[in-house]
Amino acid sequence: MLAVAVLVSGGGTNLQALLDAQARSALGNARIALVVSNRRDAYALTRASGAGVETAVLERGRGETPEAYGERLIALLKEHGIALTVLAGFMQILAPNVIDAYRDRIVNVHPSLIPSFCGAGFYGLRVHRAALERGVKVTGATVHLVNEVPDGGRILAQKAVEVREGDTPEALQRRVMEEAEWVLLPSTVAWAVRRLEEGLPL
Numbered sequence: 001m002l003a004v005a006v007l008v009s010g011g012g013t014n015l016q017a018l019l020d021a022q023a024r025s026a027l028g029n030a031r032i033a034l035v036v037s038n039r040r041d042a043y044a045l046t047r048a049s050g051a052g053v054e055t056a057v058l059e060r061g062r063g064e065t066p067e068a069y070g071e072r073l074i075a076l077l078k079e080h081g082i083a084l085t086v087l088a089g090f091m092q093i094l095a096p097n098v099i100d101a102y103r104d105r106i107v108n109v110h111p112s113l114i115p116s117f118c119g120a121g122f123y124g125l126r127v128h129r130a131a132l133e134r135g136v137k138v139t140g141a142t143v144h145l146v147n148e149v150p151d152g153g154r155i156l157a158q159k160a161v162e163v164r165e166g167d168t169p170e171a172l173q174r175r176v177m178e179e180a181e182w183v184l185l186p187s188t189v190a191w192a193v194r195r196l197e198e199g200l201p202l
């Protein structure tokens, strides 16, 4: 089994999709070994505990540099023997030391078709608001490797979702989650774990 960590900040519906996939043996040899939240009030923590997964709260201390936070995160991931880390609604940019320590071993799910509506400032509902303001007819979700450029790492998978007349940011977010994120993230994690087990690069 390959130990996977999931980093979260909020509701954790993508974490839930991963937990559900694991429960129906659709995550291959992945074992969700740790859920880390940068917010102690994240509902995702309740979901993790409910599934019997170990949790950790890692809040950025007052005046703590991103690198110092990164060192604490690296230590935690090492302690748990984590082979693959999944950012599932983790609303904090990782410092270069973390990316360096886990090069091509961190994936993120983003709620648009990258390179549209991505990068610094594009997260959560803001992404869907921007898509509606621009008037695109198709949006979607992307799973990509994490590098030093926000949402700039190599794309692993994408799925398109139709925008409908009268969509609100909330309605569009829900459809992108249901039709794209909750499907794409587990299948890509399963794919990544298979590759890593075979000694192949992601």
Ligand code: GAR
Residues within 6 Å of the ligand: 008, 009, 010, 011, 012, 013, 014, 015, 044, 088, 089, 090, 091, 109, 110, 111, 122, 123, 124, 127, 177, 181
């Ligand atoms: C998801 O839509 C995820 O793609 C997005 O935040 C939401 C988290 O929901 N992530 C980003 O915008 C990162 N740039 P969840 O906590 O229910 O999984």
